[in-house]
Amino acid sequence: MNEEKKFVVKEVYAILPGEGQLGEGMFYKHLWKLPIPSKVKGLISRGTHNHLQTMGNLKKGKIIDDTTSFECISCNSSIEITTHLLFKCKFSYSIGARCYEWYGDERVLPADYFNHFWQHRGNINGKKTILAWGAVWASVIWALWKHRNDIKFNGVSRNLGVAMDALKHRAWTWCKANIHGFNSSLYVWSLDLANYLAQLI
Template sequence: MDTRNAETPTTFNKEMIAKVWDTPAPQKARVTAWRILRNRLPICDNLRKRNIPMVDEEIMCNMCFHQIETTNHLFLLCPKTGVVWDEIQRWLGVSAARPHCAVSHLDFFAHLGRGKKSQKFLTALWICIIWLLWKRRNESRFEGKAWDIKNTIYDWGCESKNVELEQNFQAA
């Protein structure tokens, strides 16, 4: 098992990584998603594991301030980002528990679609959402901007239209 990637499944899922590159999502969003799936973003927990000195307050999630900032906490388990995923699932008409690791979450999310075209759309949508959550995290952490769930939800809708995703989704 790769100890640097302890929060993800024990077998690295190359198929999921390939799906990231085969979407119409913006390149910078795909790179961010790729780094998340490999647990290679400069998240506080990853920085601490690389012996980068951090003050105790800096390692906490700057969205909820209740947990250490890990990849899975920030993007999937944080109550603040959870609201975004809940809203998206409501938009898609899905009511299901979310997996707790990024690779499994992408797999779950992509397979909400029944055909290849809708799975590609959902993969691109997941990538855009992850990217926007990362942007919001950085704005909050480095620019002192307040976490605004409404703007994040609005932005993911705009982003999905920018990459012409909605027209590709065929709900079954």
């Protein structure tokens, strides 16, 4: 077994139930290497520590009072806490599912950061492919938080298509700027993601 395959086995092992610590430690190693802006790494890191200013956290910290609605702005059916906002909400789940459609795949999406990431990571091979695919995952998280803020503070309407287009474009921009040899056009990236990633290596 070569070094690359050993690495992949170790990665896949990290997603097994009961291996939360391993999955968590490896998660941050991957996060710091991703070809994404530091502000996005910061957002994701804050989220894993439950430090995002969700309505649930603002209420818990008594920064908002009981008269303020602390429900999720996308579905109005649950308290806006991090795991709901990013993973459990129907809107968030739909964004994740649409991403796998884009890739030509279908997966059940876990409702927590680490397992969600490892599920996304899967058993993809190739250093640059892993980085680009990881940037897609980060772009989903960033898009969900940004879309939530646009709805809340800028009066934007919830729109799956707009959020999807924005996250595809954003991930492409990050990869183009930070992965040597990444030369896909936005057109190819948007329409033929799996084939482009397969040859990126």
